[in-house]
Amino acid sequence: xxxxxxxxxxxxxxxxxxxxxxxxxxxxxxxxxxxxxxxxxxxxxxxxxxxxxxxxxxxxxxxxxxxxxxxxxxxxxxxxxxxxxxxxxxxxxxxxxxxxxxxxxxxxxxxxxxxxxxxxxxxxxxxxxxxxxxxxxxxxxxxxxxxxxxxxxxxxxxxxxxxxxxxxxxxxxxxxxxxxxxxxxxxxxxxxxxxxxxxxxxxxxxxxxxxxxxxxxxxxxxxxxxxxxxxxxxxxxxxxxxxxxxxxxxxxxxxxxxxxxxxxxxxxxxxxxxxxxxxxxxxxxxxxxxxxxxxxxxxxxxxxxxxxxxxxxxxxxxxxxxxxxxxxxxxxxxxxxxxxxxxxxxxxxxxxxxxxxxxxxxxxxxxxxxxxxxxxxxxxxxxxxxxxxxxxxxxxxxxxxxxxxxxxxxxxxxxxxxxxxxxxxxxxxxxxxxxxx
Amino acid sequence: xxxxxxxxxxxxxxxxxxxxxxxxxxxxxxxxxxxxxxxxxxxxxxxxxxxxxxxxxxxxxxxxxxxxxxxxxxxxxxxxxxxxxxxxxxxxxxxxxxxxxxxxxxxxxxxxxxxxxxxxxxxxxxxxxxxxxxxxxxxxxxxxxxxxxxxxxxxxxxxxxxxxxxxxxxxxxxxxxxxxxxxxxxxxxxxxxxxxxxxxxxxxxxxxxxxxxxxxxxxxxxxxxxxxxxxxxxxxxxxxxxxxxxxxxxxxxxxxxxxxxxxxxxxxxxxxxxxxxxxxxxxxxxxxxxxxxxxxxxxxxxxxxxxxxxxxxxxxxxxxxxxxxxxxxxxxxxxxxxxxxxxxxxxxxxxxxxxxxxxxxxxxxxxxxxxxxxxxxxxxxxxxxxxxxxxxxxxxxxxxxxxxxxxxxxxxxxxxxxxxxxxxxxxxxxxxxxxxx
Numbered sequence: 040x041x042x043x044x045x046x047x048x049x050x051x052x053x054x055x056x057x058x059x060x061x062x063x064x065x066x067x068x069x070x071x072x073x074x075x076x077x078x079x080x081x082x083x084x085x086x087x088x089x090x091x092x093x094x095x096x097x098x099x100x101x102x103x104x105x106x107x108x109x110x111x112x113x114x115x116x117x118x119x120x121x122x123x124x125x126x127x128x129x130x131x132x133x134x135x136x137x138x139x140x141x142x143x144x145x146x147x148x149x150x151x152x153x154x155x156x157x158x159x160x161x162x163x164x165x166x167x168x169x170x171x172x173x174x175x176x177x178x179x180x181x182x183x184x185x186x187x188x189x190x191x192x193x194x195x196x197x198x199x200x201x202x203x204x205x206x207x208x209x210x211x212x213x214x215x216x217x218x219x220x221x222x223x224x225x226x227x228x229x230x231x232x233x234x235x236x237x238x239x240x241x242x243x244x245x246x247x248x249x250x251x252x253x254x255x256x257x258x259x260x261x262x263x264x265x266x267x268x269x270x271x272x273x274x275x276x277x278x279x280x281x282x283x284x285x286x287x288x289x290x291x292x293x294x295x296x297x298x299x300x301x302x303x304x305x306x307x308x309x310x311x312x313x314x315x316x317x318x319x320x321x322x323x324x325x326x327x328x329x330x331x332x333x334x335x336x337x338x339x340x341x342x343x344x345x346x347x348x349x350x351x352x353x354x355x356x357x358x359x360x361x362x363x364x365x366x367x368x369x370x371x372x373x374x375x376x377x378x379x380x381x382x383x384x385x386x387x388x389x390x391x392x393x394x395x396x397x398x399x400x401x402x403x404x405x406x407x408x409x410x411x412x413x414x415x416x417x418x419x420x421x422x423x424x425x426x427x428x429x430x431x432x433x434x435x436x437x438x439x440x441x442x443x444x445x446x447x448x449x450x451x452x453x454x455x456x457x458x459x460x461x462x463x464x465x466x467x468x469x470x471x472x473x474x475x476x
Numbered sequence: 477x478x479x480x481x482x483x484x485x486x487x488x489x490x491x492x493x494x495x496x497x498x499x500x501x502x503x504x505x506x507x508x509x510x511x512x513x514x515x516x517x518x519x520x521x522x523x524x525x526x527x528x529x530x531x532x533x534x535x536x537x538x539x540x541x542x543x544x545x546x547x548x549x550x551x552x553x554x555x556x557x558x559x560x561x562x563x564x565x566x567x568x569x570x571x572x573x574x575x576x577x578x579x580x581x582x583x584x585x586x587x588x589x590x591x592x593x594x595x596x597x598x599x600x601x602x603x604x605x606x607x608x609x610x611x612x613x614x615x616x617x618x619x620x621x622x623x624x625x626x627x628x629x630x631x632x633x634x635x636x637x638x639x640x641x642x643x644x645x646x647x648x649x650x651x652x653x654x655x656x657x658x659x660x661x662x663x664x665x666x667x668x669x670x671x672x673x674x675x676x677x678x679x680x681x682x683x684x685x686x687x688x689x690x691x692x693x694x695x696x697x698x699x700x701x702x703x704x705x706x707x708x709x710x711x712x713x714x715x716x717x718x719x720x721x722x723x724x725x726x727x728x729x730x731x732x733x734x735x736x737x738x739x740x741x742x743x744x745x746x747x748x749x750x751x752x753x754x755x756x757x758x759x760x761x762x763x764x765x766x767x768x769x770x771x772x773x774x775x776x777x778x779x780x781x782x783x784x785x786x787x788x789x790x791x792x793x794x795x796x797x798x799x800x801x802x803x804x805x806x807x808x809x810x811x812x813x814x815x816x817x818x819x820x821x822x823x824x825x826x827x828x829x830x831x832x833x834x835x836x837x838x839x840x841x842x843x844x845x846x847x848x849x850x851x852x853x854x855x856x857x858x859x860x861x862x863x864x865x866x867x868x869x870x871x872x873x874x875x876x877x878x879x880x881x882x883x884x885x886x887x888x889x890x891x892x893x894x895x896x897x898x899x900x901x902x903x904x905x906x907x908x909x910x911x912x913x
Contacts, residue, residue, distance in 0.1 A: 200870075289645075307789075326793040328785040337774035341765075346801060349767040352744075354764040354791070366781060391769075433637070 040321055042359065042440045044418045047401040047466045050313045050320075050361075055405060055454070057312035058461050059252040060097035060168075063232060063304040064350035068105045070163075074107050075162075077228045078301050084164055087225070088113035088129050089150060091175040092168030092244060093406075094232050095472060096131060097458050099166055100124040103207060114148050114153045115176050116146045132462035134174040138164075139184055143256065147177045156226035165219075165227055169234030169459050169466045171244025171462045177213040179278045186272040187211060191296075207251040209245060209290050211278055215249065216251035217291020226297040234460040235407075236330050238368045243303045248298050251290040253368055297364030305329075306461045309405060311464065324361040331366025331465070336436065338368050339387035342400070342467060349469045358471035367462045370410075376440020379410025381463055383441040385417035385450070390432050394424040397470035403452050406460035410442070417445045477758055479796065481855045484838040484903045485889065487750045487757075487798075489666040492842060492891070495898050497534035497605075498742040500669060505542045505601075512546050512599075514665045515738050519599055523664070525550035525566050527604030528589055530683060530843075531669050534895050537561040551590045552603065553583045553611050572612040576621055584614045584651060594662035596856045601796040602664055603654075606897045608673030608681025611772035616652040616724060623709040624648060634702045639777055643690040644698055646682060646727050648715055653678075653688035654728020663734045670742040671843075671897040673767050673804045677737050685735050688727040692719030742766075743802035743898045746842060748902065756797050768902070770801025772817045773873065774807050776824035779837075779904060786906045787833035795908035804899045807847075813877020816847025818900055820878040822854035822887070827869050831861045834907035840889050843897035847879070847893060852891045853900075854882045 041047075056062060066266045067078050074081040075194050090099050090108050096117040103110060103126055110128040117123070119133040119142070132150075134143035137290045147222060157163060178187045190211070194204045209216030220227075227248065246430065261269040281287045307329045317324040327345075331338065342364070349358050356362075368380045378386075381402040388400050403409065403416025435444035445451040477483075493499060495622075505517050511518040527536050533554040540547060540563055548567040554560070556570040556579070571580035586749075592598060615624045627648070631641045646653030657664075660897050664685065666790065672679045677686045695714050699705040706714065712846075718724045745765045754761040762783075768775065779801070786795050805817045818839040825837050841851025864885060872881035882888040 309627070326785070327791070327792055328781040330781045330784055331778065332781055333774040333777035334771065338778055340770035341768065341775055341778040344765040344767045344769055347767055348763070352763070352766070355764055464885040 042322065042399065042445055042468050044287050044420060045397055046397055047418055047468060048364060050316050050466060051401055051403060051464070052311040053455070054309040054318045054464065055457050055459065057311050058304045059461050060094045060232065060406065060458070060459055061101040064098055064101035067230065067303045068102060070109060073336060075106060080228065080299070084162070085111040085163060086107050087111050087163040088166070089115060089153060089163055089251060090166030091116040091171045092166070093170035093353060094168035094234070094459055096121055096124055096165055098168065098230070098232065099129055099131070102164065102166065109419070114150050116150060116277060118170060118174065124371050129425070136170050137173050138188070139173050139176045141184070143174055144177055147175050149257065150247050151177065151213065151222060154219060154223040156222050159224045161225035163225050163227045163280050165229045165248065166234040166242050167229055167247070168243070171247065172215070175214050175244065176245065178211055178271050182211055182274040182278050186274050190271050190275050197267055199261070199265055203261050204246065207258045208283060209251050209253065209256055210258040211275060212245070213357065213447060216246035217249050219247040220291050220295055220298050221288065227299070228421055229298065229300045230341050231300055231302045232461070233302050234457065234462055236306065236332065236462050238302055238305050239347060249300065250292055250294050251306055252292070254289060255279055259283060267410050304461055305461070306464070309464060310363045312367050313363055322361065324363065325356060326363045329365035331364045332369055334376060335368040335384040336369050336387035339384045340391055340464065343388055343391035346398050346467055346469045347396070350398065351473055353471060358469050360469055362467040362469065363468065364465040365462060370439065374438030374440060375410060375412070376435065376438040377443060378439050378441035379404065379412055379414070379416070381409040381416030382412070382414060382434070382445055383439065384442045384465070385419045386432065386436055386444050387420045389423060389427070390429065390436065392424060394421045399468040400462070401452065401466040404463050405457060407454040407457040412423045412442045413453060414425060414442060414451045415447070415451050417441070419450050423448060423450060479759065479836065479905050481836055481857060484836055484855060484905060487753055487903060488840060488901070489891070490753045491746040492894050492896065493751045494743045495842065495896050496894070497531045497669065497747050497896055498538040498587060501535055501538035501542060504667065504738070504740045505539060506544060507543060512543060512588055513823065514601060517736070521599070522546050522548040523598040524548050524590070524594060524598060525603070526590060526600055527545065527603030528553040528554060528587065529603070529669070530555050530573070530607035531562045531896055532562055532603055533558055533604035535605065535667070536566055536568070536639055538854070539601065539603065540566060551586050553587060559851065562591055572697065574610045575625070576610050576613045578621070580611055581621060587612060587616065588659060589870065591656060593662040594660050594681065596661045598662035600662050600664045602666045602685065604666050604681050604684070605669040606681070608684065608736045609652070611680065612651050613682060615648055617649055619648055619711040619715055623711050627708050627712050630707060631751050632703055635703055635728060636698070636702055638829050640698050641770050642682065644695045646688050646690065647692050647695040647719060648712060649682070651684050652682035654682040654683060655688050657728050657732055657735050658725065664736070664793055666735065666737045668737055668739045669898070670739050670898065671899055673769065673899050675742050685848060686737065687729055691726060692716055692731050709833060741896070741898055742801065743901070746898050747800045749800050750800055758852060759798050760796065761800065762793060763800045765817060766802035768801045768805065770805055772805040772807050772821040773824035777828055779902065780825055780828035783906045784833070787835065787908055790908060795906050796809060797906055799904040799906065801902040807876065809876050811875030813872070813875040814847070814849060815878035816841065816849055816851070816853070817875050818846040819849070819851060819882055820851030820876065821875070821902070822856045822879045823869065823873055823881050826856045826860060826864070827873065829858050829867065833859045834858055836905040838889065838903040839900070841900050842894060845889040845896040849879045850890060851879060851882070851888045853889045854878070854887050855889050857888050860885060860887060
């Protein structure tokens with residue numbers, strides 16, 4: 040078959056459909072006679088539905104369509120601005136993102152109260168997706184949201200790595216670090232739509248139900264180490280000291296057996312879906328990794344070195360072949376341009392190409408939002424080079440202006456927000472033969 | 477078999493042996509009855525031996541051992557400081573590196589004169605290796621070496637990319653851009669030991685026998701574009717103007733049929749040798765690319781993402797497997813430390829590891845000299861993490877101090893200068909099972 044950019048776009052869209060909140064819920068929730076089936080688990084009776092994150096509304100709406108009157112009630116917290124589902128069974132609340140506000144605080148209290156009110160006999164489903172860290176948040180009193188924001192800012196500026204920053208943050212929150220497991224006695228199924236590369240459950244939404252091995256003493260030590268202990272708000276010191284003295288319970292240290300995490304959607308699921316679709320089209324395809332990381336423009340060079348080798352040396356795979364990568368690259372912004380990591384990766388990849396083999400690359404965010412642009416990413420191919428000037432390309436890249444570059448040359452991929460998020464993907468198609476132009 | 481760091485080191489050393497000047501000459505030059513055989517070509521009678529580059533002496537000495545009295549004479553230019561072979565047939569001259577001096581100029585004149593003195597009936601072998609751009613140089617009179625150095629400096633500081641810089645440089649030289657093909661009428665075999673990723677013959681030693689499509693007008697346009705025309709020495713303007721007026725012939729535009737380039741050693745040859753050695757040991761092995769490029773610490777992340785996927789997902793290869801990469805990464809030095817790109821890649825790779833799969837990585841320069849250190853590179857494995865602290869590791873990386881890091885933890889790879897150079901290689905061994913510690 041002749042593979043074109045449209046082929047890659049079609050495959051991308053099929054992947055998006057697979058990891059859509061609706062499809063993932065349909066795949067994993069069912070009514071089976073008297074039972075509610077949650078993946079491989081089943082139980083009689085009703086269930087409470089809670090949730091938070093950017094995909095929470097769509098996950099919850101589909102849950103309601105699936106479980107209908109088995110739903111006994113619930114509270115679900117999603118982002119402001121999206122259409123809020125109407126339901127008699129589930130209460131839908133909104134919060135701000137990416138910065139939490141008083142609205143989030145009140146909504147979070149409702150979720151906390153609902154969970155706390157459940158008994159040992161109750162069952163709940165918690166629909167967890169990206170964005171939860173900001174949406175679902177309540178600082179440990181008397182600490183305020185403002186003081187928490189000031190603290191996060193201080194830690195970020197100190198150069199503290201994200202893993203250490205999370206140690207401190209989890210110890211200041213009534214939600215993160217497994218606190219939600221602590222406040223309820225009910226049996227719960229946490230259905231996770233993972234936007235985190237590597238699917239670390241303690242990172243997705245800051246792990247509201249998941250154990251956290253770090254301690255108040257660790258948080259204290261870190262603040263001391265970075266010289267921040269005397270600079271954070273007094274209430275931060277207060278909470279941490281109270282924690283060290285045992286007046287505030289530690290974050291969750293062991294996974295209670297009654298709580299189960301089930302990753303229903305992630306980057307790998309997307310890649311597997313694309314792989315299967317491509318095979319059905321008759322394409323040869325390989326998944327290379329689902330944890331791609333690194334500076335976008337440098338990652339592009341390695342990807343091109345692989346593609347080139349396939350095209351010219353037929354190693355380690357013979358062309359034609361579709362190579363799939365998932366993950367999340369980074370961009371160290373130095374210029375004043377507009378763009379996103381996926382668009383920058385595609386631009387840098389184009390700069391590596393020489394045009395003498397047919398190579399196509401689609402690089403996009405599965406949420407449909409790359410950087411702060413209206414594009415999901417970009418689709419480029421060797422034939423694009425015909426119209427492009429390398430010197431111009433380098434200028435766009437230097438300015439981190441990949442969006443304007445791709446807009447100018449018609450290589451943007453625009454899908455609109457997809458309502459789901461399993462990080463980024465790269466579809467790289469390589470042919471061995473020469474390409475005539 | 478149990479694969480250890482020593483296995484990787486052994487494989488690396490076998491690769492080095494394969495691309496040693498002696499081995500490559502032995503493989504490609506022979507006496508066969510009345511014939512001299514140069515790879516697949518053969519001819520009767522004698523041959524002249526010329527050459528330049530860092531491997532020139534060892535290539536020439538082996539050529540003499542092989543062809544003995546078939547050698548009619550010759551001039552070979554190598555780096556100062558190395559042991560100079562003694563020969564009645566070939567004149568050995570030395571030059572400075574990486575900055576050319578008057579010594580280089582005089583030696584280059586001898587090579588030019590020798591080549592110019594050959595007739596159409598003569599045959600010569602030219603032994604070309606890395607370092608030639610500096611060793612073999614003579615600016616077009618009245619331009620001086622000092623003015624050439626000043627010009628190169630100006631171009632570099634202007635941010636002119638290397639391909640454009642070479643356009644200018646080739647038009648100021650009596651050697652580069654195919655000038656040597658122009659001054660001789662003899663039949664020549666240029667035996668190339670390639671230290672350039674991708675083996676571009678116009679780049680290796682600045683292509684003394686190889687066509688150059690660019691013109692004096694291009695050189696002029698570039699200097700104008702970068703605002704350097706009025707800043708370069710007057711003699712540079714003089715040469716370029718004379719070239720545009722046709723008073724100085726253009727660089728070589730078409731490959732004369734009497735000159736043949738034969739790449740006898742390159743990165744791929746090294747990788748193929750390691751692949752074959754590994755197979756003979758019973759290992760499964762794949763070559764991924766021989767044109768690896770990018771910032772070392774970012775490349776490490778992509779390599780680790782691949783290794784991790786092989787270890788945990790058994791895709792696209794089932795473990796255990798040895799993955800081979802060749803190429804040349806870069807390091808944007810920001811810190812004050814000591815190191816090289818291979819040592820930095822290995823350090824950054826270690827930082828990605830989590831220790832839960834057996835992964836070993838050897839990253840080294842085939843010349844045995846990584847950066848300006850006495851190490852060829854480094855060999856690291858997941859078990860090394862036992863003794864290491866991530867915070868410390870990050871500090872070393874931030875300071876570009878990979879040499880002191882690897883020295884401290886005993887992970888340096890020291891071979892001494894190998895006398896050959898086919899760029900860098902990475903040997904990446906991945907097992908699927910868990911590693912107990």
